[in-house]
Amino acid sequence: MKDSLLADPLFGTALTLGAYAASILVYRRVRWLHPLIGAPLIVYLALLLGDIEFDTYKIGGDLVSFFLGPATVAMAVPLYKHAMRLKHMLPSLLAGALIGSACGLLVNGACVLLFNGTGEFLRSALPKSVTAAVAVDLSAWLGGSPGLTAALTVLTGLFGSVTGPWLLRAVGVTDRVASSIAIGAASHGIGSARLMTESEEQGGLSGFAMAASAVFTPVLLLPVHAWLS
Known part of the structure; x- marks a missing residue:
């Protein structure tokens, strides 16, 4: 069950978006911890504590990276x-x-x-x-x-x-x-x-x-x- 969940691209995507949302909430109280620093830390801790390989996370993480291009153009x-x-x-x-x-x-x-x-x-x-x-x-x-x-x-x-x-x-x-x-x-x-x-x-x-x-x-x-x- 765990392996099938981790193999789903939605896992990496959900973890990335969830970490960013959580880091924004933390930033509202802890102003020195910027979301762009907090989010990677949350992802790192999740992978470390869950004993999850980076390549497994990257399956879904790359989906988020794909949208960086359109997001940049949108500026x-x-x-x-x-x-x-x-x-x-x-x-x-x-x-x-x-x-x-x-x-x-x-x-x-x-x-x-x-x-x-x-x-x-x-x-x-x-x-x-x-x-x-x-x-x-x-x-x-x-x-x-x-x-x-x-x-x-x-x-x-x-x-x-x-x-x-x-x-x-x-x-x-x-x-x-x-x-x-x-x-x-x-x-x-x-x-x-x-x-x-x-x-x-x-x-x-x-x-x-x-x-x-x-x-x-x-x-x-x-x-x-x-x-x-």
């Missing part, structure tokens, strides 16, 4: 709804995304070099600020480890989602448009999803910055690729 909807009001800001939005992408590459590279990271780690860490689907391909192109890049990308998104708004306010960035572009360029889809819960417009702007960064970053990496080759 363009609020941006479209506010398009006429934001049209005159397009040059500034593009400039912000470009500068954010460039700063992300510089900071990522500087941190690795500062701590004497290996060449493979450098190649893997450079693209970690763009969305995972693009970052993994860029890592392979640079000669890095796509698996390591995927992990670093997720951690970057989580960190930006949890601390990004607070850090921006701490350094004096209070403009909602500027903060949205900064989080989208640095924390991709996870950060954008956080902003979507606060403001439809901010979520759309962050999604725009995420998409623009996915275009700018490969171009900015062209000379880096030539240097590393």
